[in-house]
Amino acid sequence: MLNIVKDFLLNLFFILLPIFTIPIWIEQRKVPKHIKQHLLTIFYSFVIILCITIPVGADKVSIFDLRQIPLWLGSLYRGIATSAFLCLVTIGYRSLFEGVGFFVTAVTSVLVMGTSIVLSKKFLQLPSKHRISLATALSAFSGIITIGLAELFHGIPSPSVLLSLTYLLVQPICMFIACSLKEMVYHNIALRKRMIRAEKMEAVSHLAASISHEIRNPLTAARGFMQLLEQHHLSPEKRRQYARIAIEELDRAEAIITDYLTFAKPAPETVEKLNVKTEIERVIDFIRPLANMNSVEVRATLAPFSIIGEREKFRQCLLNIMKNAIEAMPNGGVLQIYVSIEKRRVLIRISDTGVGMTKEQMERLGEPYFTTKEIKGTGLGMMVVYRIIESMNGTIHIQSEVHKGTEVSIYLPLSSSHLPQEVRKAKKIFAVL
Structure with a gap:
């Protein structure tokens, strides 16, 4: 039986x-x-x-x-x-x-x-x-x-x-x-x-609510200042000031829309070989006035390694990270950018000595509607960073401690034509075997 x-x-x-x-x-x-x-x-x-x-x-x-x-x-x-x-x-x-x-x-x-x-x-x-x-x-x-x-x-x-x-x-x-x-x-x-x-629909609804809210604010401000321009008693200096503020608000709305489109379609359109040192230096030149305004010293240790990606989106990624780092140091500090090779991947490490983040903030970092900035934050900057790095087949790791600063480590595939000499020799040996 x-x-x-x-x-x-x-x-x-x-x-x-x-x-x-x-x-x-x-x-x-x-x-x-x-x-x-x-x-x-x-x-x-x-x-x-x-x-x-x-x-x-x-x-x-x-x-x-x-x-x-x-x-x-x-x-x-x-x-x-x-x-x-x-x-x-x-x-x-x-x-x-x-x-x-x-x-x-x-x-x-x-x-x-x-x-x-x-x-x-x-x-x-x-x-x-x-x-x-x-x-x-x-x-x-x-x-x-x-x-x-x-x-x-x-x-x-x-x-x-x-x-x-x-x-x-x-x-x-x-x-x-x-x-x-x-x-x-x-x-x-x-x-x-x-x-x-349901999770996707919830994410889309949160993202749509955040985008509409953030775009409405600068558009409302721009509309108000344009209405003020209709007053005849305004001096030419006031008119120029109001026009400049309206243009700045419209530029802010355009930046929000650009971030959203980058998140929605992060895949590179014009892929080319990028020199990491050159691209970081361009971004540093662009960000230096903001660093000087916040009494932030920029220190860079760079190397001319090559990666594959889209130039504008890669610059935007670096710009978002460096801007966040500078804004996290309102009383001044040091922004360090370091480039090296780690396990046949390009390592870009960006660290600051700012306010840092809590574990709860770290867990939510990269969500489309989350920001640590009380006034100017839209919650889109780091979301775009994550999507761009992902589209370039890279990874991003963030370490942070409150009142001690934040360190962002980006790992990207190294262009095959710029592999270290010993790595190329090993590849030839394995090809023969």
């Missing part, structure tokens, strides 16, 4: 293995729908072959196994075409073995296919609990038909009576287990998709 139970459990393992692994693998690999259909059909047929090859009881009179469970699962869940294919596989493979049960196999397979023609579309429209109950009942019914036909046409010898009764009990139980687990797996996958969609 223990051997019988062990063999049934082995058949059940064959059935459960694709139920757990295939849907998850398909979901992770994002397999197209038409390929997914064929994959499931192939695996159901493979399980049927395994069940027939390693049966529970095998003698010259009868072969017992759980082949009908994957046959039912494929027929009910996948449709008529899958049912017909699985029936052909079942009948064809069973014909290769001895025994008088081939006729029984053919009859039950045709019965399953006929039921699939009638119920396949209605079956998928039923609630999950009803699908499990119906599949279990159909499995029990086909088991009874199998034993009945075997007794009617061939007779069941005494040694196989216990096995037959066990089969009648085990098959519906295993069908209930397999169908329940299948429903659970697909329910979890569907729930995960809904959660991902």
Whole structure:
């Protein structure tokens, strides 16, 4: 009896293995729908072959196994075409073995296919609990038909009576287990998709609210100052001042829109080889007036390594980081930029001696609606930085401590033409080997 139970459990393992692994693998690999259909059909047929090859009881009179469970699962869940294919596989493979049960196999397979023609579309429209109950009942019914036909046409010898009764009990139980687990797996996958969609919609809604709020502020200010220009008693100096403020606010709105577009489409459009030293020096020249206004000393240790990327977006990335560092030092400090090679990747380290960040702020850094700046922050600067570095196949690591400063480390792929000499030699050696 223990051997019988062990063999049934082995058949059940064959059935459960694709139920757990295939849907998850398909979901992770994002397999197209038409390929997914064929994959499931192939695996159901493979399980049927395994069940027939390693049966529970095998003698010259009868072969017992759980082949009908994957046959039912494929027929009910996948449709008529899958049912017909699985029936052909079942009948064809069973014909290769001895025994008088081939006729029984053919009859039950045709019965399953006929039921699939009638119920396949209605079956998928039923609630999950009803699908499990119906599949279990159909499995029990086909088991009874199998034993009945075997007794009617061939007779069941005494040694196989216990096995037959066990089969009648085990098959519906295993069908209930397999169908329940299948429903659970697909329910979890569907729930995960809904959660991902909800998270994306929440992020979009927060981003849209932040963008609209931040753009409305400078546009409202620009509109107000333009209305003031209509007053005739204003002096020319006041008019120039109001016009300059309005233009600054419009430039601010344009910068916010540019940041948003960079986040929405970060992929480089004009890729070229960039000299890290040259690009950082250009950004330092641009940022130096702001550093002088805040009494910030800029120290740079640079090296002329080359990377691949889009020039304007790379400069924007560096500018956002350096600007954040300078604004984090309102009472002055030191901004350090250091470039080196680490594990065949270009390391750009930008550190400051500013106010730093707490762990809670670090965890939210890069979110589209989060900023540590109370007045001027839009919450888009670091979001854009993360997206640009990601689009350049790089990584970014940030360390910070309150009142001690922040250190931003950017790792970018090194251009192959500027690999260190020893690395190039090693590559040649490996190419020869």
